[in-house]
Amino acid sequence: MIPNQTTLPKKTGKVKFFTTLSMLLIIIVVSAIITDVDIWQLLTNLGQAGYILEQMSHPDWSYVSVVLGPLVETIRMAILGTAFGAILAFPFSLYVARNMESSKAVSGVLRFINNIIRTIPELLLAAVFVAVFGIGPFAGIIALAIFSFGMVTKLFFESIETIDEGPIEALKSSGANRLEIMRFGVIPQVISYYWNFVLFAFEINIRASTVLGYIGAGGIGIFLSRALKQVRYDRVAVIILIIFVVVLAIDYVSNKVREKLS
Amino acid sequence: MATIQAASEQRPVIQLVNVNKTYPNGVQGLKNLNISIGQGEFVIVIGLSGAGKSTMLRSINRLNEITSGDILIDGQSITRAKGKALRDIRRNIGMIFQSFNLVKRSSVLRNVLTGRVAYHSTLNMMLGIFPKKDKEIAYDALKRVNLAEKVYTRADELSGGQQQRVSIARALAQEPKIILADEPVASLDPITTERVMDDLLRINRELGITVLVNLHSIELARKYGDRIIGLRGGELVFNGPTAEATDSTLRAIYGEAILEEEDNKGEA
Numbered sequence: 001m002i003p004n005q006t007t008l009p010k011k012t013g014k015v016k017f018f019t020t021l022s023m024l025l026i027i028i029v030v031s032a033i034i035t036d037v038d039i040w041q042l043l044t045n046l047g048q049a050g051y052i053l054e055q056m057s058h059p060d061w062s063y064v065s066v067v068l069g070p071l072v073e074t075i076r077m078a079i080l081g082t083a084f085g086a087i088l089a090f091p092f093s094l095y096v097a098r099n100m101e102s103s104k105a106v107s108g109v110l111r112f113i114n115n116i117i118r119t120i121p122e123l124l125l126a127a128v129f130v131a132v133f134g135i136g137p138f139a140g141i142i143a144l145a146i147f148s149f150g151m152v153t154k155l156f157f158e159s160i161e162t163i164d165e166g167p168i169e170a171l172k173s174s175g176a177n178r179l180e181i182m183r184f185g186v187i188p189q190v191i192s193y194y195w196n197f198v199l200f201a202f203e204i205n206i207r208a209s210t211v212l213g214y215i216g217a218g219g220i221g222i223f224l225s226r227a228l229k230q231v232r233y234d235r236v237a238v239i240i241l242i243i244f245v246v247v248l249a250i251d252y253v254s255n256k257v258r259e260k261l262s
Numbered sequence: 263m264a265t266i267q268a269a270s271e272q273r274p275v276i277q278l279v280n281v282n283k284t285y286p287n288g289v290q291g292l293k294n295l296n297i298s299i300g301q302g303e304f305v306i307v308i309g310l311s312g313a314g315k316s317t318m319l320r321s322i323n324r325l326n327e328i329t330s331g332d333i334l335i336d337g338q339s340i341t342r343a344k345g346k347a348l349r350d351i352r353r354n355i356g357m358i359f360q361s362f363n364l365v366k367r368s369s370v371l372r373n374v375l376t377g378r379v380a381y382h383s384t385l386n387m388m389l390g391i392f393p394k395k396d397k398e399i400a401y402d403a404l405k406r407v408n409l410a411e412k413v414y415t416r417a418d419e420l421s422g423g424q425q426q427r428v429s430i431a432r433a434l435a436q437e438p439k440i441i442l443a444d445e446p447v448a449s450l451d452p453i454t455t456e457r458v459m460d461d462l463l464r465i466n467r468e469l470g471i472t473v474l475v476n477l478h479s480i481e482l483a484r485k486y487g488d489r490i491i492g493l494r495g496g497e498l499v500f501n502g503p504t505a506e507a508t509d510s511t512l513r514a515i516y517g518e519a520i521l522e523e524e525d526n527k528g529e530a
Contacts, residue, residue, distance in 0.1 A: 164363075166359065167364065167365045169363055170359065170376070172352075173325055173352060173355070174376065174377050174379065174380055175349040175351075175352035175380030176349070180379045188367055
């Protein structure tokens with residue numbers, strides 16, 4: 001570009017933009033062909049959706065008393081799963097954060113394990129644990145615990161890596177040992193992040209735990225699955241509504257608490 | 263200051279013996295330093311940026327490792343000390359940093375109490391239990407820097423000068439023999455600078471704590487120091503009573519640069 005050009009120079013990179021756009025379009029179209037996406041089918045089956053919605057618009061309110069117990073179980077599963085995972089995640093994160101002077105080899109291995117854990121979807125985890133521990137909420141709790149552990153650890157150790165190192169140096173110079181440095185120099189700086197991540201994991205777990213019952217891992221999911229199989233959309237509606245209310249309420253409370261924390 | 267000088271000859275609290283520091287990239291940070299500092303002295307270390315002032319100060323409590331030589335604190339080698347022994351020596355040395363290094367989200371009291379941590383068992387500290395006596399020590403330290411009324415304020419709500427005085431209180435809470443101050447006033451304005459330096463001087467005079475301060479400013483060095491130590495390129499180029507550090511001596515050592523730097527500081 002000529003440095004003293006008087007008019008605004010043309011923006012370069014338009015070619016790049018259109019190349020990217022057409023590449024994206026090609027990918028989408030090819031994917032659609034491979035996976036047999038049929039828009040026509042979507043349109044012709046809209047009538048079916050209308051029928052289901054019609055059924056759902058007359059919820060079977062008497063069913064509420066039946067699903068209330070499983071609903072409480074679902075919430076309990078989410079609470080326990082989050083708690084177990086979060087408790088484990090706390091020391092783990094303090095160990096693997098790169099600025100915590102831990103053994104490089106050990107924390108490298110631990111971080112690798114954590115990465116693997118996070119690639120496994122919770123439904124898959126739950127399916128495995130149902131196979132191991134049998135049908136029931138215990139399998140669900142373990143699955144949620146492992147999922148929360150992976151998530152909270154990842155978020156938490158990354159925020160530990162961004163702290164102000166000054167207080168660490170100050171404590172070190174006053175003769176504090178490693179644990180004491182963490183207790184007074186590191187944790188006060190990150191504890192509010194930790195609670196934030198734990199609540200976030202809890203919000204996700206509440207939603208996840210509602211479907212875990214589908215594969216026999218406890219909670220309200222089993223009732224949802226049953227109602228669908230029996231084509232009782234009036235009951236499906238009740239379950240969906242109840243989940244909706246609970247998720248909304250918990251999200252609201254959790255968000256309020258997180259606002260207070262930051 | 264004759265009495266202080268005499269005392270220093272009898273009983274050095276800090277001794278640097280043939281201290282060398284070579285950085286991994288080959289740069290020599292400290293060159294064969296031999297310095298002895300006596301109990302109760304107020305010593306100021308001057309030099310241009312990169313002269314090794316910070317490196318030297320941080321070697322004294324071993325936040326930096328030295329390459330060869332030895333550093334003795336009260337006759338005990340900190341260079342060879344390990345684990346608990348090292349931490350016990352450090353406990354007797356308070357440190358003040360240019361950037362204050364407070365936990366900003368914690369209260370002033372909590373920050374000052376961290377100076378007491380090394381006195382207690384790790385288990386008690388994990389639970390965060392400080393004896394009542396410690397809280398009194400912390401509060402006394404805050405009174406000494408005139409910040410008693412800020413005891414429950416969050417550290418980040420204080421001004422820079424106040425934060426630096428909290429960090430002085432934290433060092434005091436250690437009940438140290440020595441206080442090292444690494445550019446304590448570099449990020450403060452002239453008025454707060456004076457307050458912080460006055461606090462350090464008062465602590466030195468009233469409690470007999472040996473104080474070692476790194477400074478850019480020749481003017482401040484002359485105003486506060488009993489003794490001035492001059493470094494240039496990691497070498498000891500001046501070591502004597504403040505009265506001997508005249509403009510012409512300093513100009514001979516550093517050239518115009520150090521006096522100019524001072525002027526620049528004044529403007530900034």
